[in-house]
Amino acid sequence: MAGLLSMAHGVRVESSGPSYDDLYRAHRVRVIRLCRMLLGDPDEAEDVGQDVFLKLLHASQQPRDREMSWGPWLTRVAVHACRDRRRSRWWRRWWSVSKVLDEDAVASPWRTPEGEVVSADQQRCIWRAFDRLAPRQREVFVLRHIEGWSTQEVAEALGVETGSVKRHLFRAVRHLRMALTEAP
Amino acid sequence: MHLGDRTLLDVLGGEGSPAERAHLDSCVVCATHSARLARDLDRVSNVLRDGPLPRPVARISGKRWASLAAAATAAMLLLWGLWSRTPPVQVARTSHLSLRDVSAAVFATDEVEQLAKPVRSAEVAALEAALRGEWPGARHDPWLGQDTD
Secondary structure, eight states: OHHHHHHTTTOBSSSSSOBHHHHHHHHHHHHHHHHHHHHSOHHHHHHHHHHHHHHHHHHHTSOOOTTOOHHHHHHHHHHHHHHHHHHHTHHHHHHSOEEEEOTTTSOSOEEOTTSOEEOHHHHHHHHHHHHHSOHHHHHHHIIIIISOOOHHHHHHHHTSOHHHHHHHHHHHHHHHHHHHHHOO | OOOOHHHHHHHHTTOSOHHHHHHHHHOHHHHHHHHHHHHHHHHHHHHHHHSOOOOEEEEOOHHHHHHHHHHHHHHHHHHHHHHHHSOOOOOOOOOOOOHHHHHHHHTOOHHHHHHTSOOOHHHHHHHHHHHHTOOTTTTTOTTTTSOOO
8 A cells, every 4th residue: 555655646636735745745744643642553553544645645636625724634534544443453453462562662851842851751651641541532632732623623523522522631631640740 | 719620721722711711810829730730731742742652562461361261261161061961872782682572572462361351250240239229249248237336
């Protein structure tokens, strides 16, 4: 599939819009990371990411509004693709060996773009707590705080009420903050 | 009355009511909580969005081993239960039959002898007396007619 997608580079999304190539380069890393956060598995994230860009390729050949914002479209497609993957392959994931975070993978402090230093222990605790969140809580937190969507936009994308979004977000934030306090 | 974490989360997201925002501006305690919440959220979001990604390692969890062992035990118990309920195969007895045995079984004369047995005369007399309406054997009973008091 990667070969097919690489062959697709250069396809014009529409006459005056960005090319598929532009969109692929601009959003690939973000979409794969989003899938990684939602699925917790880099291999599956890569697989689902390829599916998402294949859908982008198909969608780009359809007539679209010139002002179409492809970033949110890709995010929505990725979230739904991850959910479909999670539902359809639960037995496979259960049967295959489970994947846990490698404690040594995050071994050094990391400096945020704002200049704040986050210790390796805190990074590990954050990832561990995030991987333990319920799927819906992960989706809500990612869309609200990583993608920066409003509560209304998150509710529309996930097909739930805004009250439900707020409830899931509150629980997710509580768990993640507890992880921060537990970090040495 | 201070704002709770849920309300502070709404206000931080730009979705609080004017009254809640006004309270946050005027209350030092709530402002401190809000600042701490905002700092934690920024830290978590930055790590997840831009931080180094931890790679997962494959491991078979103990829970999975336990469920596999339980399933294997249940299957063994089921097989054992089925095996113990199966009736043992009967081995055909090989005995030699002679023509004499067959003949004795087919032409048994026990019932014929029983039928051919002569009826005793006393029984015939009792039957005839009963047909006449008399008490069978009343004439010959030495105890009848005597005072037994």
